[in-house]
Structures are given as C-alpha cells and as structure tokens.
Amino acid sequence: MSSAGMSLRKNQNIVKNKIRLESGPVTTILMMVSLLLILGLMYLSQVTKTSTFNYKISNLEQKQNQLQSSKDNLSIDAARLQSIAEAKKAAETAKLAQVKTVSFATAR
Amino acid sequence: MPTGQAKMEESSNKRITILVGLMCLFAVIVFVRLIYIQIFKHQSFVEIANAQQSRKFVIPARRGEIFVQDGNNELYPIALNQQLFLVAADPKYVKNSNEVIDKLSQYLGDADKDELRKKLDNKNNRYIVLNKKIDDKSADEIKNLKLAGIILSPKDGRNYPEGELFAHLTGYVNNDESGQYGIEQFMNQSLAGTDGVSRAVTDSLGVPITSNENTLVKPKNGSSIVLTIDRNIQSMAARAIEDAVVKNKAESGSVIIMDPKTGAVKAMANYPSYDPNSYQDVSAKDYGRFINSSITNLSEPGSGFKVITMSAALNEGKVKPDTSYNDTGESQVEDRTIRNADNKKFGQSTMTDVIQKSLNTGMIFVLKQLGTDPNRITQKSKDILYDYIKKFGFGEKTGIELAGESKGYVKDSKAYSVDYANMSFGQGISTTSLQLTSAVSAIANGGTLYKPYVIDELVLPNGEIKKNKPSVIRNDVLSSKSAAEISEMMKQVVQKGSGWPTRMAGYNIAGKTGTAQVPKADGTGYEEKKNIGSFVGFAPVEDPKFVMLVRVDYPKVDGFAEKTAVPTFAEIAKQLFIYYQVPPNGN
Numbered sequence: 001m002s003s004a005g006m007s008l009r010k011n012q013n014i015v016k017n018k019i020r021l022e023s024g025p026v027t028t029i030l031m032m033v034s035l036l037l038i039l040g041l042m043y044l045s046q047v048t049k050t051s052t053f054n055y056k057i058s059n060l061e062q063k064q065n066q067l068q069s070s071k072d073n074l075s076i077d078a079a080r081l082q083s084i085a086e087a088k089k090a091a092e093t094a095k096l097a098q099v100k101t102v103s104f105a106t107a108r
Numbered sequence: 109m110p111t112g113q114a115k116m117e118e119s120s121n122k123r124i125t126i127l128v129g130l131m132c133l134f135a136v137i138v139f140v141r142l143i144y145i146q147i148f149k150h151q152s153f154v155e156i157a158n159a160q161q162s163r164k165f166v167i168p169a170r171r172g173e174i175f176v177q178d179g180n181n182e183l184y185p186i187a188l189n190q191q192l193f194l195v196a197a198d199p200k201y202v203k204n205s206n207e208v209i210d211k212l213s214q215y216l217g218d219a220d221k222d223e224l225r226k227k228l229d230n231k232n233n234r235y236i237v238l239n240k241k242i243d244d245k246s247a248d249e250i251k252n253l254k255l256a257g258i259i260l261s262p263k264d265g266r267n268y269p270e271g272e273l274f275a276h277l278t279g280y281v282n283n284d285e286s287g288q289y290g291i292e293q294f295m296n297q298s299l300a301g302t303d304g305v306s307r308a309v310t311d312s313l314g315v316p317i318t319s320n321e322n323t324l325v326k327p328k329n330g331s332s333i334v335l336t337i338d339r340n341i342q343s344m345a346a347r348a349i350e351d352a353v354v355k356n357k358a359e360s361g362s363v364i365i366m367d368p369k370t371g372a373v374k375a376m377a378n379y380p381s382y383d384p385n386s387y388q389d390v391s392a393k394d395y396g397r398f399i400n401s402s403i404t405n406l407s408e409p410g411s412g413f414k415v416i417t418m419s420a421a422l423n424e425g426k427v428k429p430d431t432s433y434n435d436t437g438e439s440q441v442e443d444r445t446i447r448n449a450d451n452k453k454f455g456q457s458t459m460t461d462v463i464q465k466s467l468n469t470g471m472i473f474v475l476k477q478l479g480t481d482p483n484r485i486t487q488k489s490k491d492i493l494y495d496y497i498k499k500f501g502f503g504e505k506t507g508i509e510l511a512g513e514s515k516g517y518v519k520d521s522k523a524y525s526v527d528y529a530n531m532s533f534g535q536g537i538s539t540t541s542l543q544l545t546s547a548v549s550a551i552a553n554g555g556t557l558y559k560p561y562v563i564d565e566l567v568l569p570n571g572e573i574k575k576n577k578p579s580v581i582r583n584d585v586l587s588s589k590s591a592a593e594i595s596e597m598m599k600q601v602v603q604k605g606s607g608w609p610t611r612m613a614g615y616n617i618a619g620k621t622g623t624a625q626v627p628k629a630d631g632t633g634y635e636e637k638k639n640i641g642s643f644v645g646f647a648p649v650e651d652p653k654f655v656m657l658v659r660v661d662y663p664k665v666d667g668f669a670e671k672t673a674v675p676t677f678a679e680i681a682k683q684l685f686i687y688y689q690v691p692p693n694g695n
Contacts, residue, residue, distance in 0.1 A: 047318065050318050051318055054318055069191040069244065072188065072189050072190050072191060073190065073191075073244065075185065075188055076188050076190055076267045076269060079184070079185045079188060079269035079270075080269040082184065082269075083269050083270045083271070083273075084270060084273055084339065084343045085270070085271060085273070099686065102686050104689075104691035104692070
C-alpha cells in the first residue's frame with residue numbers, strides 16, 4: 001500500500017453512528033396488516049390453484065369414467081356379435097352345411 | 109347491641125356471601141356440564157359435527173367379469189359390466205303427467221300407466237322409480253326429451269352377451285347388485301370386490317371443498333373368473349337337450365359333460381333356461397327356470413345306479429363278470445316281491461348280462477354276495493354297499509363352485525333290507541345329476557374320485573392369475589382292475605343292450621341307461637305315467653376324453669331311456685369325437 005493511501009486511512013473517521021430505526025404504533029400496525037395481506041394473498045392463490053387442479057382431476061376422472069363406459073359398451077357389442085347365437089344366425093344366412101362325416105388321416 | 113349501620117353491614121355481607129355462593133354453585137354447574145359435554149359426550153358430538161360439516165361418498169368397486177374358453181384356450185366373455193341408468197320422477201316438478209307418460213312409454217316396460225299417472229299427479233310424492241335399468245342410449249334419448257322432474261341416476265349393471273346359453277352357470281346380478289344363483293352368487297364376494305369411501309369436508313350447500321381432513325379409501329375391484337366350460341361343447345349340449353325335450357314332449361332336461369381325468373366340467377346345460385339380461389321377465393310360475401337342475405334337483409337315479417352296486421361287488425372280489433345266477437324274473441326280499449323292470453325272466457345270467465339287460469333281480473343277487481350269507485341280505489351287505497355309496501360321493505355335496513347344490517339322500521345301513529334291495533338298482537335313494545356323473549368319472553379314470561369344478565382361473569385385480577388345480581377326493585374308490593371290468597360291462601350295454609342307439613363304428617363307448625320312476629308327492633308309491641330317462645357314459649373306453657350324462661324329465665313318449673336320453677347322448681358324442689379329434693380305432 002502507498003504512503004498516501006496509508007495517510008488517508010489514518011485520517012478516516014472510524015466512529016460509526018448507529019442508525020436507529022424506530023417505528024411508531026401506526027407503522028407497526030400498517031406493517032402487520034401488509035404482512036397479513038401478503039400471507040392471505042399467498043394462501044388464496046394456493047387454494048385457488050389447488051381448487052383448479054381438483055376441478056381438472058375431477059374432469060379427467062369424469063372423462064375416464066365416460067371412456068370406461070364406452071369401452072364397456074363396445075366390449076358388450078363385440079361379445080354379442082361373436083356370440084354363439086350370432087354365429088348360428090350367420091351360418092344360417094350363409095347356408096353353411098353341418099359336418100356329417102369326418103375322415104382321419106392315418107400314419108403309415 | 110349492634111347499631112343500625114352495623115346491622116346493615118351484616119345484612120350486606122350476608123347477601124354478598126349468598127351471591128358468591130350462588131355464583132360458585134353456578135360455576136360448578138357449568139364446569140360439570142362442560143366436563144360432561146366435552147369428555148363424556150365427546151365422541152357423539154364429534155359425529156354430529158362431522159355429519160354437518162362433511163359427507164361420505166361411496167366409490168363403487170368394479171365387479172369382476174366371467175369368461176369361458178374354447179378348444180384353443182381363447183377366452184370369451186359371458187358376464188360383462190355395463191353402465192345403466194335408473195329413471196325416476198319427482199312429481200313436484202312434473203308439469204304434465206300425461207305428456208311424461210306418453211313420451212316415456214317405450215322406456216316404462218310393463219308398468220301400469222294409469223297407476224303411474226295417479227302417482228305422478230300426487231304432488232306429495234317426491235320420488236317415483238319409473239325404470240330401474242335402462243342403457244346409456246335410452247338414457248341419452250330421455251335426456252334429450254328435456255322433461256322437467258325426470259331424474260336419471262347412473263348405476264352399475266351386468267350384461268350377459270350369450271343370453272340363455274350360460275344362464276344356469278352364471279346366474280345373474282339383481283337390482284341390489286347382489287349375485288343370485290350360479291357363479292354370481294357363489295363367488296359374489298370375490299366378484300364384487302370392496303367399495304371405496306371418500307370423506308370430504310363440505311360447504312354449507314354440501315359441496316365438497318379442499319381440505320387436509322379429506323380422506324380417501326380406494327375401492328378394491330373384484331376378481332374376474334375364467335370357467336372350465338368350453339363354449340362350443342356347451343353350445344352342442346344346449347342345442348341337443350333342447351331338441352330332446354321338444355321331440356320327447358318332455359318337461360325339462362339336462363346334460364353334463366366332464367373331463368374324467370380332472371373333474372373339470374366342460375358343459376352343463378339345462379332346458380328350459382332363461383335370459384339373465386331380462387330375468388325380471390320370468391313369471392312367478394316359471395321361477396323354477398332359475399334353478400340349475402343338474403346340481404339342485406334330486407331324483408332317484410334308476411338303473412344308472414346299478415354300476416355303483418356292481419362296482420362295489422367287483423372291487424370286493426365277491427363277483428366276477430362271468431359269475432352267474434338263475435334269473436327267475438323276481439326276487440323275494442322280506443315281505444316284498446321285486447321284479448325286473450320289463451317283467452321278463454332270463455334264466456342263467458352272468459354279471460355282464462345283469463348290467464347289459466339291467467336286471468333288478470341280478471342286483472339283489474349282487475347285494476346278497478356282498479354280505480356274510482350269499483343267500484340273503486345281511487347287515488354286512490348293507491354296510492359294504494353304504495360304504496361304497498359314500499366312497500362314490502353320494503349323500504354329500506360335491507363342492508362345485510355353484511350356488512344351490514343339493515347333497516341328496518342316502519339311507520344308512522340300519523335301514524330295512526328291502527330298502528337296500530331297492531337302492532341296489534337305484535330306487536329309494538336321491539342323487540343329483542352331477543353326483544352320478546362324478547361317480548361314473550371315477551369308473552372311467554380307473555378309480556379316482558375328483559371334485560367337480562367349474563372355475564379354471566381367478567384373475568385378481570392386480571393381474572395375478574390363480575390357477576385352479578384338480579382336486580382328488582379319494583384315489584381308492586376302485587382298483588384299476590375293477591374299474592376296467594365294470595367299464596367293459598358298460599361297453600356291452602352299448603354293444604348289445606339298451607345303449608345301442610349310441611353305437612358308433614370305430615368307437616368304444618361305455619354307458620348305462622336309467623329309467624327312473626317318480627315318487628308321488630304324498631309318498632304312497634310312484635307316479636303312473638311319469639319317468640326320468642337318463643344315460644350316463646364315457647368314451648373312448650380305452651382312454652376316456654369325456655363323461656356325459658343326459659337326462660330327460662317326464663317325456664310324454666312311450667318307452668325307456670333308449671328312446672329319450674340315449675339318442676341325445678349319441679348325437680353329442682358324435683360331435684365330441686370330431687371336436688376332440690378322436691380318430692376311430694378301426695374296430
């Protein structure tokens with residue numbers, strides 16, 4: 001460090017005056033109210049977000065139920081169309097003849 | 109003497125003391141009351157508060173489905189879930205009852221319209237059910253009608269895509285979502301699962317709101333079931349028995365087909381049947397249609413039972429197939445004379461003849477041989493026969509997984525000799541068709557009695573599969589030698605006896621006919637013109653693929669079982685040989 005610099009440091013006022021922040025009752029109340037307001041707003045925002053998610057979940061659940069119901073109905077239609085009664089009807093419509101004799105190939 | 113001021117002070121002090129005392133008393137009362145309410149009545153008030161501030165929602169579990177298989181192990185659903193709707197009305201909001209009834213008429217079924225109109229006009233009613241089960245398509249149509257006061261509530265329902273074909277196996281699910289008859293009833297707990305519960309805090313209108321106190325118990329869905337039933341064989345059996353009942357002008361009939369090597373039931377068809385999709389349409393006089401007669405109805409087995417008595421004697425070494433006796437056409441037991449069914453006498457006859465010609469006198473001869481004196485029915489004869497009847501599973505439920513099974517009735521060995529003489533040829537004993545099929549299975553497979561079963565797999569909600577394994581009840585019913593001997597005798601029934609209509613070139617079929625009389629309801633003998641024709645048998649004898657019982661109840665055509673049940677057995681057996689790809693043996 002240069003000597004000029006040292007002298008400058010020497011002459012520096014090293015006494016620090018404490019800044020005293022004082023608030024009166026009105027300021028304190030205002031601060032408390034603001035804090036409560038901020039916390040309230042944060043809480044409200046979270047609750048709204050949760051409710052929105054709940055609504056979305058409920059919507060998705062409803063959609064899932066609808067899809068499940070559609071799937072059930074399609075399964076029933078498919079099963080009905082593949083049922084023995086339907087197969088019998090189809091065979092009658094196509095005038096298929098019943099098997100009367102069957103020959104088995106014999107190994108030599 | 110106290111002065112006036114002192115007197116006043118004393119009086120004032122007294123009043124203050126009384127007031128303080130009263131206040132203390134009041135404080136004690138309040139304190140005690142608070143303890144009572146907050147400690148002793150805590151739970152009850154918590155419940156009241158919860159009831160006001162929260163609601164319970166039931167989350168229904170999904171019912172398991174039921175499947176059958178075919179020869180390639182492909183699965184086919186026979187009971188599926190379907191969302192249905194309940195239609196109701198709130199008369200307070202119904203403006204014009206005539207309009208509502210006219211517009212909804214196609215959805216009201218057989219409801220009495222005038223009665224309904226009266227109910228709708230009564231504004232004090234707040235809830236009238238119009239139809240408990242309509243599908244979603246109809247529900248949409250009703251919604252589009254925009255009728256005031258009409259309520260549509262979703263509810264779980266069941267659909268049976270094969271209609272009548274499997275009705276006696278599945279049963280149905282009633283409006284309370286409880287299984288009735290068949291698998292639906294027997295396995296109701298497994299199929300239904302456990303409903304879930306959601307408890308949520310609600311606002312003043314009862315609408316759920318987000319809260320940490322909300323709880324959710326998820327539902328546990330029911331398990332699905334795969335049956336051992338082969339849908340193609342079931343179809344063959346159902347068609348054949350329907351034809352047999354119609355052709356013989358009979359009241360009813362049934363067919364059971366079982367795998368003799370496992371006890372797995374491949375088909376169980378009864379006619380008449382019902383459609384489980386519309387079980388409500390079955391009228392009160394036809395409620396018998398709900399019953400699976402193969403496992404519930406009891407009857408005397410008739411001559412089909414002769415193979416059981418003969419098996420006992422062969423296994424005990426008391427007779428051989430060529431043991432002979434002199435058939436005089438009748439036999440005296442105590443004070444009764446018992447005759448052959450056709451009132452004929454055949455002279456010198458072997459045991460094979462006894463089975464082939466179905467001789468009642470021969471069975472009494474066999475019963476006598478079981479005891480200590482071959483010339484009469486002794487206590488030992490009865491003890492041994494009773495023991496074999498039990499070994500073959502009669503008088504006990506088989507344990508099949510179907511609701512409504514009967515156990516039958518077998519007189520114990522303390523009964524009269526004449527009772528046992530009758531039992532030896534299938535009279536005075538009551539059995540189910542399934543019991544007889546199961547007993548003949550034990551003959552077919554060489555002497556092992558399997559528990560008949562219809563559940564092949566249980567598919568748990570997490571996808572885990574629990575395979576049902578064949579269960580041996582006992583493996584010492586008969587020795588393989590005795591089983592082979594009785595099988596050969598039963599083969600002769602088809603080759604030379606009453607089972608002739610089922611004779612097929614290249615196939616060895618063993619069987620026994622039975623034409624059972626029907627006891628009168630008052631117990632005074634038998635009905636004159638009623639009988640039950642049956643044929644129980646298996647094939648091919650050398651390596652049985654199936655055991656089958658065909659039963660035709662109260663046919664109105666003349667003749668024995670060979671005219672009613674045997675042709676149906678033959679028809680199904682012919683199809684089964686093709687289906688199982690059993691080639692003829694060239695004999």
